Amino acid sequence: MTPFTVVVEGLATDVHLPDGEGPVPAVLIRTPYDRRRLRAELRGWARRGFAALAQDVRGRYASPGEWHPYENEAADGAATARWIRGQPWNDGRLVAVGASYAAHCALALALDAPTDARPDAVIAAVPALGTAETAREPSGVERLLARAGWWAAHGDRRDSDESALDKALAANPGLLTHLPLTGLPERLGRSLPSWPGLWRHRERGLLLSKATHAGMPLLAVGGHHDHFTEDTVALWRRWGGPSARLLLGPWGHGLVAEPGPDARPAHRVNLGELYVRWARRALAGDLGPGHRGAVGLGGSALWMSADREGEPRTQNVRLLHGSSFTADPEHPVSSEDLAVPTGGPPDRCLLVTPPLPRPLDVVGDAEVRLRATAHTPSADWAVRLVALTPEGLAQRLAVGVVRREEPPGRAAEFTVGLGRLARRLRAGTRLRLEIAGHHFPAHARNPHTGDDPVTATRLLPSRREVDAGSVALRLPVLTSRPTATDPAEEIPR
Secondary structure (H helix, E strand, O other): OEEEEEEEOOEEEEEEEOOOOOOEEEEEEEEOOOHHHHHHHHHHHHHOOOEEEEEEOOOOOOOOOOOOOOOOHHHHHHHHHHHHHOOOOEEEEEEEEEEOHHHHHHHHHHHOOOHHHOOOEEEEEOOOOOHHHHHEOOOOOEOHHHHHHHHHHHOOOOOOOOOHHHHHHHHOOOHHHOOOHHHHHHHHOOOOOOHHHHOOOOOOOHHHHHHOOOOOOEEEEEEOOOOOHHHHHHHHHHOOOOEEEEEEEOEEOOEEEEEOOOOOHHHOOOHHHHHHHHHHHHHHOOOOOEEEEEEEOEOOOOEEEOOOOOEEEEEOOEEEEOOEEEEOOOOOOEOOOOOOOOOOOOOEEEEEOOOOOOOEEEEEEEEEEEEEEEOOOOEEEEEEEEEEOOOOOEEEEEEEEEEEOOOOOOEEEEEEEEEEEEEEEOOOOEEEEEEEOOOEOOOOOOOOOOOOOOOOOOOOOEEEEEOHHHOEEEEEEOOOOOOEOOHHHHOOO
């Protein structure tokens, strides 16, 4: 292998060429997280016969210019793709690869770049589809902790400090409670001029709308415990190319390096080998048409077909307490703590199912339907689903948050989506349902005044009533045991 560094259209790029005579297909990874961290991955691709490239995006690490997240990736990626195809060691074929923001770079090249620059195949792992998708829930509620952590680590700077927010919170545990949230940079002690503008992005679905016209194969990879799970599945479903594959395991944003509590040894997939096998078949035109994939069922050793989903079934829930409660933004329900306070006035409505009489396989989108009242002009409704194991352990299953604006005191019927589940629940498990007004600091606090939570400086308590008899927990339940599949065989076929 022959590694070297070049400047491509002004951008620092590492290149690893395989041994032997060329030309060969190329793999391109464009990242804001320091291309040097990808050298082991590049060596892996090169050992398997690919020219492998990693590039610092504009304004990051060794690449000059100004760093504007999500703004320049299609143009810069296109210039790099054209350069690659003009090299004697490339046979004209190119695979765009990336995870998280690097997946956005790959997708921007595939969907936004001029046709002559687009790759021949795309591997998008835990993809960040765009600014609005990463900053907010589909309901518009702000993802505070994740964005604060990312901007503190990477925003408006050439390099990264992954622990920036953790260090700031250690010094000031109440950092994220200070208002307004636009003042966060001052409390972090450094300039973040792009932070206020982040929250002005509300338009979602730009890349998804273009995915229907994609012209190349896709491999979408995600985790059930990743905050981009729904985006990963939506990308796979909407992809209009000749072939789309989905690999979804019981993992977090770090995939196999970040297994969830429901992961099993069977979910330790060798992603590198799988990517290579898929890429070879994609470039050769040997992938079968249509949408296929493999989903790891958490809590079991089973992998099943990605096109198998459960049927909506309503689970019986009974009220424990809190049909009337106060959502106080000065004392919000914690997104970090699954313990439920037992003393004092209730801060959430708490319901529970009977123990499951038999194992339950839930695969698909879960939701809660309810009728409830808020006595403030604006109200968030945060619903958390928790599994209580027979041993007494509490495990987070899903969270959904919606923002409602009704006249104070008027009851409303609405649905809170809980996202996608793929899990086997053991017999004897009970499901706890928490309905609250906040889920902080994962999400910004609604001040209940009608003001924007990002710029608000005043907070009001919000009295709530939940019609417990109206609460319907709907889970996607498999009515028969799923057939096992092997992701190593299903993804590349």
